[in-house]
Amino acid sequence: MSTKPLSLPQPPSKPPEFGRDALIVCESLVRIYQSGSVEVQALQGLDLVVESGEMLAVVGASGSGKSTLLSILAGVDAPTAGRVRVDRWNLLTMSRADRVRYRRHTVGFVRQQTAANLIPYLTARQMVDLPMTAAQAPARARRRRTAELLDMLGIGDLAERRPAQMSGGQQMRVAIAVALANEPRVLLADEPTGELDSATSAAVFGTLREVNRRLGVTVVVVTHDPAVSGQVERTVAIRDGRTSSEVLRRAATGSDGDTQVIAEEYAVMDRAGRVQVPRDYREALALTRRVRLVLESDHVAIRPDGGEAG
Numbered sequence: 001m002s003t004k005p006l007s008l009p010q011p012p013s014k015p016p017e018f019g020r021d022a023l024i025v026c027e028s029l030v031r032i033y034q035s036g037s038v039e040v041q042a043l044q045g046l047d048l049v050v051e052s053g054e055m056l057a058v059v060g061a062s063g064s065g066k067s068t069l070l071s072i073l074a075g076v077d078a079p080t081a082g083r084v085r086v087d088r089w090n091l092l093t094m095s096r097a098d099r100v101r102y103r104r105h106t107v108g109f110v111r112q113q114t115a116a117n118l119i120p121y122l123t124a125r126q127m128v129d130l131p132m133t134a135a136q137a138p139a140r141a142r143r144r145r146t147a148e149l150l151d152m153l154g155i156g157d158l159a160e161r162r163p164a165q166m167s168g169g170q171q172m173r174v175a176i177a178v179a180l181a182n183e184p185r186v187l188l189a190d191e192p193t194g195e196l197d198s199a200t201s202a203a204v205f206g207t208l209r210e211v212n213r214r215l216g217v218t219v220v221v222v223t224h225d226p227a228v229s230g231q232v233e234r235t236v237a238i239r240d241g242r243t244s245s246e247v248l249r250r251a252a253t254g255s256d257g258d259t260q261v262i263a264e265e266y267a268v269m270d271r272a273g274r275v276q277v278p279r280d281y282r283e284a285l286a287l288t289r290r291v292r293l294v295l296e297s298d299h300v301a302i303r304p305d306g307g308e309a310g
């Protein structure tokens with residue numbers, strides 16, 4: 001270890017609560033599915049913080065736990081352990097009645113299969129009206145909100161059509177309108193563009209961005225599509241049921257006056273201090289089981305076992 005005297009910044013006497021001011025906080029989230037004698041750990045201690053008003057993409061290989069995370073945030077599935085708070089709701093301890101209220105008012109959920117979001121025998125207008133009727137909103141307010149949402153999502157002229165009379169992209173827009181009907185603070189969308197061709201997918205994704213910007217709704221969208229995740233300011237990658245890395249994007253104006261989007265990738269450190277070192281870094285320096293950590297004044301270095309210290 002380094003023997004250099006260091007003047008390190010003093011830590012605050014009591015660290016602030018993890019994600020205290022955030023809208024969504026997941027801490028050490030675990031979800032274990034039991035099917036027969038087999039146990040599947042879909043989430044293995046996932047940490048995630050989402051600020052109010054953010055639009056976040058969640059990416060990861062198939063089976064990494066993305067849909068499980070979204071189902072928990074939507075209040076349709078419950079975690080096995082850990083902490084999850086959305087707005088003022090503790091999703092682990094909430095009562096059944098509160099869960100109903102939470103699902104009705106705080107989150108809107110667009111499911112992976114387009115058809116699963118829609119009712120075949122109802123028109124677009126009737127489907128958007130339904131969650132507001134369940135919430136006992138007055139008829140006049142319901143009519144106004146339905147018209148506003150359908151217009152905003154570019155399907156105002158399809159109000160009297162049923163799902164079978166619409167394209168996949170149009171059906172997805174109706175599903176988004178339904179999810180937004182009761183003015184939720186959070187919109188969760190699981191692979192909303194998975195069944196669409198690339199042009200339609202780009203258009204639907206543009207709609208989600210507009211919803212985020214115009215209505216201020218916090219959007220969490222699961223996607224496989226790099227063209228989609230490349231358009232949001234923050235992308236979180238999940239690997240083996242944990243957040244492994246994050247990409248932040250910001251616009252920067254170069255000396256030639258052109259604006260470019262700069263993407264920077266970060267490793268994510270969990271609450272216990274664990275960081276995943278990418279495989280190419282490990283291979284480049286032959287980092288194996290045992291490494292040396294060296295604390296410097298403004299960074300921590302990881303050295304191969306037996307390398308020069310400090």
Ligand SMILES: Nc1ncnc2c1ncn2[C@@H]1O[C@H](COP(=O)(O)OP(=O)(O)OP(=O)(O)O)[C@@H](O)[C@H]1O
Pocket residue numbers: 033034035040041042060061062063064065066067068069
């Ligand atoms: N109801 C369930 N019962 C048993 N295992 C499940 C259940 N739901 C999910 N799993 C398992 O949990 C793991 C995570 O699944 P999840 O659907 O969250 O992954 P995903 O990242 O959304 O995958 P995809 O991109 O394919 O949708 C997988 O191994 C999956 O087989």
